Amino acid sequence: GTLMAGGKNVILDRFNPQHTLDLIQDPKVTLLGAFPPILATLLDLIETETFDLSSLEIVAGLEMPETVKKWEAKTGSTFWTMYGQTETSGLISFSEYFKQPGSAGEISLLAFVQIVDDLDTFLPMNTMGEIVLKGPLVFQGYWNAPELNEHTFREGWHHTGDLGMIDSDGFLFFKGRKAERELIKPGGENVFPAEVEKAILQHEAVENVIVFGVPDPKFGEGIKAVIALHPGKKLIKEELIAFTGSLIAGYKKPRYIEFIDQLPKTEDGSIDRIKVKTDFS
Incomplete structure (x- = not known):
């Protein structure tokens, strides 16, 4: 839409807070897309250095309420929340963040x-x-x-x-x-629990595991693994995180790990994912 209107898109190959703030200053960016922990990281840098962010009018994405309040107070820009999918070719709902707190915007x-x-x-x-x-x-x-x-x-x-x-x-x-379409989004990345579970299960000490998303103060959503070990086996969190990171991308590693004796089962003998999430979220 920006290009069709004769505007300019500024695309970063990876997030760098200093470079991002420099680019907002020149060429005077007016709209910024952000997911946790982008704004919190930018705010940390704004506290120590001076930047001219007066051109910035709208920041769009997902974020925690306190971070949004602090960002709007510091920059004068307005944060918009939204909902959409790749399959919808755009946004299905959007509005100013505090127009209806907790919502994903107006349809x-x-x-x-x-x-x-x-x-x-x-x-x-x-x-x-x-x-x-x-x-x-x-x-x-x-x-x-x-x-x-x-x-x-x-x-x-x-x-x-x-x-x-x-x-x-x-x-x-x-x-x-x-449940059948579950997706975890730490820092805006897409992580399927099944992929993380498959990696964790390759460790010889692990008997069963359930992976799901939990609230995370830095990334918005974090990856948690609840694990039952084989009888007599021992394993520490740091070892498992390192092992998992050797098999899949670093951002897919679980940040939160909890070991229990046995995962709950349903009447048919399968692992009760809902109960695990309810009990250990």
């Missing part, structure tokens, strides 16, 4: 959004369920994946795999991922 006029239960029955306002939508922003489907497309677009709606609700004022609230 776009280009999106028809509903909340459904597991049977795809539409749910009333203020009721949590899966976010589904229609509209010109929704993609045409996954390449060469007819079964996945049939499941994703059942009943004619794009099923996001995200949980949420819509309040009486038309604000969308994001409540997390459905």
Whole structure:
């Protein structure tokens, strides 16, 4: 959109706080996209050095309330929250952060959004369920994946795999991922629990593991692993983190680890993921 309007996009190959603030000053950036811990890191540098950020009007993304308050007070820019997916080609909801605290913004006029239960029955306002939508922003489907497309677009709606609700004022609230589509986003990165679990299970001492996302003061969301070891085996957190980091990308390593004697099971003998998350979040 910026390029089509004759504007300029400034793209960094990696985040560097000094370089980011320098680029906001010149060429006078007006909009900045940010995910934790970008703003907190920039604020630390602003406390020690002087930068002219007067050109910056909007910061858009996800962040903690206290960080947003501090950022807006320091810079004079306004933080906007939002919700969207790659599959929606853009934003489904957006608004100023404090217009409806805790929400992901007002639903776009280009999106028809509903909340459904597991049977795809539409749910009333203020009721949590899966976010589904229609509209010109929704993609045409996954390449060469007819079964996945049939499941994703059942009943004619794009099923996001995200949980949420819509309040009486038309604000969308994001409540997390459905169990079968679970995704952890530390610092804006995408991490699938199954990939982390597969890496951890390669350690000879590990019998079972469940990985899920937990609140993190620096990255917004952190990766936690709850682990049961084989009888008689011992393992310390630091060793497991290093081992996992040797198999997968560093940002996918669990920051939080808890060892227990045995993971809870369901009646059919499978690990009870919901109970693990409830008991150890």
